[in-house]
Amino acid sequence: MIPVLKPLGWESIESGVRIVLDPRESIELADEDGSIAALLTLLTEGRHDAAGLYHALNPAFPAVSREDVLDAIGALDELRLIEDRDRTGDLTEDERLRHFSNLAFLRTFSTLEASAETMVRRLRDSHVLMLGVGGLGSNVLQNLCGLGVGQLTLVDRDDVEPRNFARQFVYRAQDIGRPKIERAADWVREFDPQIKVRTIRADFTDAASVAEVVDSTRPDAVCAGVDSPAEIDQWVNAACVRAGVPFVRGGMMVTEGVIWSVQPGQSACLACPTDSDDSSGRVANSLLHQQGVARINRGAGPVATLLGSLVSFELLRYLTGFTAPRYAGASVVIDLAGDCDLTITARSRRPDCPVCGSELPAPEPEAVAAAGG
């Protein structure tokens, strides 16, 4: 392990050193004897492992022990200021150019254990199942391809129609009447031939049909963008929780965008019971499936791309681990009539949940009999 300082600004000040990685945050470290500044200089060079750093510092700073050096490396890593040079630079020149902005973004969050290159490789090794390539899915699809997700499975039942053109930008006039999955897959191949893409033309008619697709494709994450039938979100939730696959859902109701994600085994799932005195009063699922009037799709282009971006961002969290999933077990509501402000309402995982609960009660005999009848 060769710790190397990330591209950042730092300077010696009266009481120590000031380090700036993000303009919003200035970190000041005490440095009475100047050893921290000397360490940062060595880390900028990125030539030494921990033992080498100790030996390089020792002549000028004999009081600095090996333990001190290890502690300092640990502290700088916790602040996300250093990477392991052994875990960087293992992409080809073409790959570095292809992922230029991805690497630059991810480098802000990288650690000794996971470099930006490590996270790009995770994306390349990832498989995302896209349930629907319509208003949400087609926008997420473009983002995932830009991020370089290596494998995509596209599921949809619809053909391209004129009404798609307000917000689904992978489709062209000449594609009207053609299955969406076919054109979307062609778009992926034309955009980046290295991405493996397969298609499944399927209509979800029950919970089993969703579970079959999730179980047979074994994705790393699911993007859920199917709006009907009304039970579809519970079916996706059940299939993903049982398969241990995280999913992210985006949709909208009238002038509110809605997003949630579920991290099986960690977060609340969509079936987790909510307390009746829940002051938020917003069970995400019901937002999308109230009376018929709520189901008129009002997702114009900017709305669909905004939701698609936030869903893609959450998928990026799941796939790379650059930060923890932000919307797991939460309902996110975006005020599209206002300033697009986000309201995030966390929900608690419930042990009595029929899907993800750990304390399922034994079925009552009469209930079994009723189900059997």
Ligand SMILES: [Zn+2]
């Ligand atoms: Zn649950």
